[in-house]
Amino acid sequence: AAGVIQSPRHLIKEKRETATLKCYPIPRHDTVYWYQQGPGQDPQFLISFYEKMQSDKGSIPDRFSAQQFSDYHSELNMSSLELGDSALYFCASSSFEGPSYNEQFFGPGTRLTVL
């Protein structure tokens, strides 16, 4: 079965650079979520989109922005990167229809390292 795809899987950036993370949800899923998981931490919700509109906002820094496109893929843009942004970034998708309603399916994550 198709799963959530994230790219790149690994990314190394310097401080003050920018990064773009991409997420491709499961086909026919209309909602995308972004999470940040620091070393040894639980995933922290950043932001979510439903039908290309922002639906909820968590602890996303002002330096970050995200959007969902017409094909439902989403991109997380991160600017002025800081050392503390080094983390595993997860994308998840869901659909409000069907037997998996209310369940989020997670991608493998993008590991961002800021040097």
Place this chain on the structure above:
Amino acid sequence: GDSVTQMEGPVTLSEEAFLTINCTYTATGYPSLFWYVQYPGEGLQLLLKATKADDKGSNKGFEATYRKETTSFHLEKGSVQVSDSAVYFCALTTETGNQFYFGTGTSLTVIP
């Protein structure tokens, strides 16, 4: 606000031992409850879920029962294997399903 409190680890067990990882929650309304597992270097995988009170989720020998009276969703397995070594996260989502709230994770190591 909504939150999940999870038993702290790390937990180390011998193979075939009984496992319990406690999870309690705070939420308004009727949340759905989940256990996710994260193997080293991998993403989160759904282990089991329960969407209403008294539901029991089960998968791969793991079980958890949604107890509204005690606001708990404890994870249990009767006989753990080395391959169960991972980090386990308890999570809830509200009725609108817009956001997941995760516990802090419990690291489990099973030794032969």
